[in-house]
Amino acid sequence: MHRIAVLTSGGDAPGMNAALRAVVRSADARGIDVYGVRSGYEGLIDGELSPLSARSVSSILHLGGTMLGTARSERFLTVEGRQKAISALAAHQIEGLVVIGGDGSFRGADVLSHECDVAVVGVPGTIDNDLSGCDYTLGFDTAVNTALDAIDRIRDTAASHKRAFFIEVMGRSSGWIGLHSAIAGGATDVLLPERPTDIDELQHRIHEAFRMGKQYCLIVVAEGDDAGGAFEVAQRCSEGLAGVSHRVTALGHVQRGGPPLMRDRVLAARLGDAAVTALIDGENRVMVGEVHWEVVRTPLEHTWTAVDPPNRELMELMDRLAR
Numbered sequence: 001m002h003r004i005a006v007l008t009s010g011g012d013a014p015g016m017n018a019a020l021r022a023v024v025r026s027a028d029a030r031g032i033d034v035y036g037v038r039s040g041y042e043g044l045i046d047g048e049l050s051p052l053s054a055r056s057v058s059s060i061l062h063l064g065g066t067m068l069g070t071a072r073s074e075r076f077l078t079v080e081g082r083q084k085a086i087s088a089l090a091a092h093q094i095e096g097l098v099v100i101g102g103d104g105s106f107r108g109a110d111v112l113s114h115e116c117d118v119a120v121v122g123v124p125g126t127i128d129n130d131l132s133g134c135d136y137t138l139g140f141d142t143a144v145n146t147a148l149d150a151i152d153r154i155r156d157t158a159a160s161h162k163r164a165f166f167i168e169v170m171g172r173s174s175g176w177i178g179l180h181s182a183i184a185g186g187a188t189d190v191l192l193p194e195r196p197t198d199i200d201e202l203q204h205r206i207h208e209a210f211r212m213g214k215q216y217c218l219i220v221v222a223e224g225d226d227a228g229g230a231f232e233v234a235q236r237c238s239e240g241l242a243g244v245s246h247r248v249t250a251l252g253h254v255q256r257g258g259p260p261l262m263r264d265r266v267l268a269a270r271l272g273d274a275a276v277t278a279l280i281d282g283e284n285r286v287m288v289g290e291v292h293w294e295v296v297r298t299p300l301e302h303t304w305t306a307v308d309p310p311n312r313e314l315m316e317l318m319d320r321l322a323r
């Protein structure tokens with residue numbers, strides 16, 4: 001392996017820059033040239049590749065977002081788009097490609113690798129934590145802590161006014177952020193895409209919470225819940241919540257930004273390095289991830305076909321402690 005490329009794709013996640021730095025420096029230490037691709041697959045299609053040196057990734061370790069830029073590429077879903085991307089890789093004599101992203105990015109990488117000789121290795125980078133083959137994806141820990149910081153602040157005002165708050169967190173089809181921020185934030189209930197929501201039961205829980213003497217009530221709503229986002233859920237509850245003062249806060253994209261916390265930085269360092277090692281070892285179509293503290297390689301296809309829903313035991317724990 002003499003020359004590789006690296007790109008970030010899909011929704012940005014804290015830790016992507018740290019992973020990029022690790023890929024570049026690990027490759028540099030092993031005498032491999034690295035090209036950075038701007039704006040994910042969009043930039044690959046347009047041939048936006050340029051060399052990255054160990055110095056060019058200085059002082060990015062602690063930054064949120066991605067220095068390379070990212071995109072959700074419609075063109076890459078077409079054969080014509082991918083042919084252009086393959087031509088760009090060939091023009092730069094790229095032998096291996098590291099893709100830092102989530103399931104959509106990995107699906108794209110998988111298809112690409114069947115259409116050309118470039119080996120692909122994935123690094124799990126998404127705040128959603130919805131990939132199989134790793135305990136945590138890059139950005140998940142930081143995103144949950146960002147949500148938690150907001151939840152703690154909301155608790156202050158909720159308790160002062162004896163209010164119920166519906167707090168929307170990210171996760172269009174994944175409840176990992178919702179469940180973890182609800183447990184860590186001491187929420188009364190959490191609504192997740194992975195389980196159906198019963199509005200009557202939710203109203204009952206809120207009334208019960210105040211009847212039992214709680215001074216506030218926090219309901220965490222994952223944006224992709226079957227009953228809707230936090231505004232919709234609050235609206236649907238409003239009649240049954242007569243006499244209960246309530247407000248809604250949607251945390252939105254603040255959860256995606258900000259400096260990665262220690263856990264995401266160390267994970268990024270490990271996985272960026274492991275991606276380069278995997279390419280050197282001749283691997284193709286695998287994702288590197290940490291499972292029980294060990295770095296493992298999982299066939300790319302398994303990462304999105306064998307996804308674990310949020311741990312059932314944690315859901316039960318959440319319900320048990322919310323009293």
Ligand code: F6P
Pocket residue numbers: 010011012072126127128170171172173223256
């Ligand atoms: O990257 C994952 C994610 O943040 C999801 O949690 C969220 O539903 C989605 O991306 C939002 O995507 P966009 O920024 O494209 O609106």
